[in-house]
Amino acid sequence: MKLRIAVQMDPLESVNIAGDSSFALMLSAQARGHELFHYDVRTLSYDTSVGAGGTLTAWAAPVSVQRLAGDHFSREDYRLLDLARDIDVVLMRQDPPFDLGYITGTHLLERLAGRTLVVNDPVAVRNAPEKVFVLDYARFMPPTFIARRIEDVRRFHAAHPGDLVVKPLHGNGGKAVFRVPADGSNLGALTELFGQVWPEPFMVQPFLPSVSEGDKRIVLVDGEFAGAINRRPGEGEFRSNLAVGGFAEAASLTAREEEICAALGPDLKARGLVFVGIDVIGGQWLTEINVTSPTGIVAIDRFNGTDTGARIWDAIEARHAAMG
Incomplete structure (x- = not known):
């Protein structure tokens, strides 16, 4: 069926x-004859x-991609589309920040429930920000602390001496992730900075x-393992995100990772989180569950000879068919 x-x-x-997962999904959909x-x-x-x-309407343009x-794309004129009447599937793929603008978008898209399939489900996306949803699986995480006051952070540091990593709760792509030395010399300044920049x-x-x-x-599609890549830090970096110079290898x-996937899978599927990327350090520590705009499928397919985009569309088409 054409969607x-x-x-x-x-x-x-x-x-x-070369590496954008949204573009890869568009190519895959187009290859199936979808509009x-x-x-x-x-x-x-x-x-x-x-x-x-x-x-609910949007100004949208028909596009083709290559x-x-x-x-890499051609676009016709923008037109006003009724997302309930004119569209079968909305693919929500804009990048964070996960701010009030992003959250408001999920509130509006939620109103399409029962008429147009939204992937990932906007209610689940809103209720599952990457570094908060993961707290449901704390048994797989390293010791983790969420706070604002320097006094509280120093208390955590005293209980876990050594270098620390400090990162924004709703950041992405490895941006604004800092390493604090064991002596905590820049911890106060970083706490002040984070308090001024983020509410x-x-x-x-x-x-x-x-x-x-x-x-x-690790990418999961409708709760099932679909593929993985290992990302290593580049020269002079501790962050392994590809966006900040990390490099990928087959994996x-x-x-332990199989155990993590088995624990998460049923919950992801039940929430309507079709395309999810989880991050695991050193083969054992779960750090994030990415649901807003997961990436990595291009590299995964390149290393493994798989077609993750097709697998995602199989899941989407099945969910759409089940809507009746």
């Missing part, structure tokens, strides 16, 4: 086609005076030397 798919994402002009539209979340509007229960650098608390964890062995990105799962 009409609206992709809510950042501008196509800025996409890195693609692109729109910016800022064009969403909701009108209670039209239609039963209100109408893996050709410098000429929410921040996360503190002991630095894990095993990060040198890699920070594994399989450890017994």
Whole structure:
């Protein structure tokens, strides 16, 4: 069945086609004969005076894509689309920050429930920010502390002496992640900085030397393991994110990682979180559950000879068919 798919994402002009998971998903959908539209979340509007229960619209443009650098998409004129009547699937793929704008988008998309399939489910995305949802699985995590006051952070540091890692609660791509030396010499300054820049608390964890062995990105599709890559820090870095200079290598799962996937899988599927990327350091420490705009499928498929995009669309098509 041909589906009409609206992709809510950042501008196509800025996409890195060599590794972008959203672009790979668009290519995969197009190969199946699905019709693609692109729109910016800022064009969403909701009108209670039209239609039963209100109408959610977006200014969207039909697009076609190809893996050709410098000429990777073509776009027709933007038009006003009723996301309940004109669209079968909304693919929510814009990058964080996970701020009030992002959250409001999920509130609006939630109103499509029962009419248009939204992937990942906007209610689940809103209720499962990557560094908060993961707390449900604390048994797999390193010691973790969320706070704002320097006095509280120093208390945690005293209980876990050694280097620390401090990171924003709703950051992404390894941005603004800091390593604090064991003497805590810059801990006060960092606490002040985080308090001035972000209104929410921040996360503190002991630095894990095993990060040198890699920070594994594991992709689950509808709760099932679909593939993994190991990301290692680049020269002079402790962060392994590909966006900050890390490099990828082929990977399989450890017994501990299989246990983590088995524990998470049923919950992810039940929540409508079709495409999820989890991060595991050193083969044992779960640090994030990425549900907003997970990445990594291009590298996974390159190393493993798989087609994760097709697997994701299989799951989406099955969910859409089940809606009746």
